[in-house]
Amino acid sequence: MPLHRDRSPCRLDLPGSRFGEKRMIRDPETRGAPAPSRPRSFRAIAPRLLPLAILVWSGPALQAVGEEPWSRDRFEEQILPILEDHCYSCHGLGITKGGVDLEGLAAADDWKAAGSQETWLAVLKNVRSGLMPPLGEPRPSDEQERLLQDWIKFGALGIDPEQPDPGRVTVRRLNRVEYRNTIRDLIGVDYDTTAEFPPDDTGHGFDTIGEVLTISPLLMEKYIAAAQEIIGRVVPTTSGIVPERKLPGSRFRAEGEEEEPDDRRSRRGSRSLSYDEPKTVSTTVEVPHDARYHLIFSLSAHEQYVAGQPDLNSCLVTLRADGEELLRREFTRQSGASYRLEFDRDWEAGPHELSVELEPVESDAEQVGSLTLRIDELTVRGPFDEKYLVRPANYDRFFPEPVPDDPDARRQYARALLSRFASRAFRRPVGDETADRLADLALAVASEEGRTFEAGVAQAMVAVLASPRFLFREEGIEPGSTGPFPLIDEYALASRLSYFLWSTMPDDELFRLAEQGTLRENLAAQVDRMLADRRSDQFLRNFVGQWLQVRDVEGVPINAFAVLSRDRPEDPEAERRRDRFRELRQKPAEELTDDEKAELERIRDEFRRSFERFRRFEFDGELRRAMRRETELLFEHVVREDRSLVELLDSDYTFLNERLAELYGIEGIEGDEMRRVDLPPDSPRGGILTQGTVLAVTSNPDRTSPVKRGLFILENILGTPPAPPPPNIPSLEEAGKGIEGRTPTLREALELHRSQPLCNSCHNRMDPLGLALENFNALGMYREVDRSGPIDPAGTLITGESFASVQELKRVLAEDRRRDFYRCLTEKLLTYALGRGLEAPDVQTVDTLVDRLEAAGGRPSALIAGIIESPSFQRRRSPSSPEAAAGLEPGPGTPVGGE
Structure with a gap:
């Protein structure tokens, strides 16, 4: 199996290599053929998948039941001849191309010795993807490939199919999205984590990875401050407050006005009065008791003016209550200034009129702009007597029973309130010790001078939100589950489910089933329910946003003028x-x-x-958001309709609005709303590779980048990324200088670039894929020519498949390379769900999931259900397991893939 002949484009990628499988799928089904009937729910598909799940998760799966383990004698009889015939000519017999000596590794006493697993994983990946042996070299037979793969998995890697290793578990901190959603569902506050917390680190392409979600002293301070602010927003600290009414400024109307004359004023709840137009507006306030009331007028001054020529006019404002003057004041140009005007009034019960009168002040200055005084809000507070105090907002929600006077009863009440709150926040029942400590904290705060019982409970809630048990996802072992890989308990399973599918805490239904110990037996129904819930939008948005880098489209720098200029012929x-x-x-x-x-x-x-011309295609926020929604809606449509995942690569429809359709050159679409659009048979669109998101994020600011686009497909579609480039590689522009007298095409520049030995290996894999997308510029617009002349998208993959257009490439990926795509997507989704990078033991889990996905016609329900049912999702290593004892838990094990 020659891995590194000088003339070969193949290389054995060791650092950060991913495993992937290459199978030539010869399926009579073609694009456009009617799809088989699809079950619409997980409950519908579960009965057919359950027998398969029982088989693959409890038995050796691809290794025949009862087959003997890989002994040295069996290795020498069945595997050694394959290595000698196809590998040792470059990686044995004293030859170590690329520093790889497979002969030495195979001859070692311990195939699973430290350092060898990474190499064997790379061999497995390259064999499956068709990269080894290189094109043109003799290949092993199908039976030999199967034997070699089985030996690598069950011999060299030591995977035990009878007891699948679920991998290491690194305790996971809530990322910014999960924290915001959890706070919203726990306590009803929408806390802006993007403004208050630093961006989360990512690992393996995702921000759900436990080992990178660390916590610094500064971040801990921010969590404590956030807990104080969140609890302070909604948890009352007293049982009674002075009544208060807030009236929007739009309540003030001129005599005879029945409706708000300006819809925009109504929307923002304010009333604007022009400095140069006399006007009187008023409103009526009804008060229930004879008492003193405190009035607060919230006003603000605003202007629109010609730069450098401010309007110097002013106005006189008079505030009145029941006709009595409260204030008479002149306002000048003070843009954005806010005013809080407060007055006390002794009122009798009944209606009272409040008015605002504005009079222009004569001025000789020329008016060149527009000055307005805005009535933002009127607050009426009172009465202040204790007998009129009212319950604060949310009081009954947090304190459903009266606070007892008896000290012991009061302590029990505090304990019950905080135990219930902490159990939801920690996503599992708290013990007596925790409940007692929280109650003691609440009563200690309440005993301070000027503090209340409610204030003490609120401070204990702050402690709960600042606790590591809230910030990190705690996991326990199911009672009675033994062995090296016991089941996680049902509370941990509920959290894994909810943060996978909702990016938030479990809801009452999941908590109830976990408490009853019946969640596992109701998994199919619960997954079906959870995906039907709109909270699953978080999964769809967050996963596709990171897998396909869709998030990046809203910030990627693209110079539309430079991009469109390159599409025009050179004009002396x-x-x-x-x-x-x-x-x-x-x-x-x-x-x-x-x-x-x-x-x-x-x-x-x-x-x-x-x-x-360029302004029509300005790459502004509106267009960027439309691009992002196109990709999100396609993924959502495939998942929610349980359609074949192959449609992500090649479909005859997409999702557009008028702005995006104009960019794509598709007519007949009007309005801002995104909607499904059927594409004509000859359209180059359809599938994620020809969407604006992917095309923009894989481009340079002023031009396309075939290298970035090819690398994107290798990493995110085929799962076979090349190794990082060596240092001091010359740029593409430098390579293009080899052509004199004219500007070379990108294809010509790339040919010169990969003619260098250091560049050849990787670019032979990336360039054909990237050049196939050259018909789309950096904005995602289709073109036939660029500045250098006609564009040629034709190419041949390193594995031998040829194509003449992007449509043919999509069909190659969707049909011939379908299993590679399934494997790549499975690895990505499993990484996202588990919150860790994949390791050597996960090879068999991924194989099983890909087989299951293939058998189900590529339906996402099979993949999602398979991940949730897998040992990796449902189990963990026991602290007493050999893996943990060897120091592999919770530190990193042998990585399968990396970024």
Whole structure:
């Protein structure tokens, strides 16, 4: 199996290598053929999948039942001849191309010795993906490939199919999305974690990875401050407060006005009065008791003006209550200034009129803008007598029973409240010791001078939200589950489910089933329910946003002018006009002749008309959001409709609005709403590879990047990324200088670039994939030519498949390389769900999931259900297991893949 002949484009990628399988799928089903009927729920598909699940998770799966283990004699009889015939010519017999000596590794007494697993994983990945042996070299037979793969898995890697190792578990901190969602569901506060917390680190492409979700002293301080603010927003600290009513400024109306004259004012709840128009507006307030009331007028001044020419006019404002003047004050231009005007009034029960009168103040200054005084809000507080105090908002929610006077009863009440709250926050029942400590804290705070029972309970709640048991996902072992890989308990299973599918804490139904110990037996129904819930939008958005880098489209720098300019043929006349424009601009205006002034104006008009074309396709926030939604909606449609995952690669439909359709050159779409659009048979669109998100995030700011696009497909579609580039590799632009007299095409520059030995191996894999997308510029617009001339998307993959267009490439990926795509997506989704990078024992888990997905016609329900049923999701290593004793838990084990 020659891995590193000088003439071969193949290389054995050791650092960060991923395993992947290559099978040539010869399936009569073709694009456009009617899809088989699809079950619409996990409950519908579960009965057919359950027997398979029982088989694959409890038995040796791909290794025949009863087959003898891999002994040295069996290895020498069945595997050694394969290695000698296909591998040792480059990686044995004294030859160690790429520093790899397979002969030495195979001859070692311990195949599973430290350092060897990574190499054997790389061999497995390359054999499956068709990279080893290289194209043109003799290949092992199908039976030999199966034997070699089985030996690597069950011999070299030592995987035990009878007891699948669930892998290491690193305790996981809630990331920013999970923290925000959990706080929302736990206590009803939408806390802006993006503004208050630093971005989460990522590992293996995701921000759900436990080993990178560390916590620093500074972040801990932020969590404590956040807990104080969150609890302070909603948990009352007293049983009674002064009544208070807040009235929006839009309640103030002029005499005869029945409806708000300006819808925009109604939406923002304020009323604006112009400085230069006399106006009186009023509202009526009804008070229930004879008492003193405190009034607070919230006003603000605003303006629109010509830069450098401010409006100097002013106005006189009079506030009245029942006709009695409260304030008479002149306001000048003070843009954005806010005013809080407070008054006390002794009122009788009944209606009272409050009015705001504005009079312009005469001024000789020219009005060049617009000055307005905005009535934002009126607050009426009172009565202040203790007998009129009312319950604060949310009081009954947090304190459903009266606070007892008896000290012992009060302590029990505090204990019950905090035990219930902490159990939900910690996502499992708290013990007596924790409940007692929280109650003691609450009563200690309440005993301080000026503090209340409610304030003490609120402070104990702050302690709960700042606890590691809330910030980290605690997992226990199911009672009675023994062995080296016991089941996690049902509370941990509920959390794994909810953070996988909802990115938030378990709801009442999951808690109830976990408490009853019946969650495992109801998994199919619960997964079906959870995916039907709109909270599953978080899973769809967060997973696809990171797997396909969709999140990045809203911030990726793209210069639309530079991109569109490169699509136009080189115009020497345009360059001459630019030079002439610079020349005329450098001359003092008084030295320009009339003809030069006219010429300068003509050139300026030509530039202006040229820019109009670019302005239509400005890469602004609206267009970026539409691109992101297109990809999210496609993934959501496939998952929710349980359609074949192959449609992510090649489909005859997409999701567009008017703005995105115009960019794509698709007519007949109007409005901002995203909707499904069927594509014509000859359309190059359809599938994620030709969507604006992928095309933009894999481009440079001013041009396309075939290298980035090819690497994206290798990493995220085929699961076979190349090794990182060696240092001091010359840039693509440097390689293009080898062509004199004209600007080389990207294809020509890449050919020169990969002619260098250091570049050849990786670029032979990336470039054909990236060049196939050259018909799409960095904005995602389709084109037939660029500045260098006609675009040629044809190519041949390193594994031998040829294509003439992007449509043919998509069909190659969706049909011939379908199993590679299934494997890559399975690895990505499993990594996201488990919160860790995949390891050597996960090879068999992934194999089983891919077989299950293939048998189910690529339906996502089979993959999601398979992950949730897998030992990796349902079990963990016992602290007394050999793996843990050897120091493999919780530190990193042997990585299967990395970024």
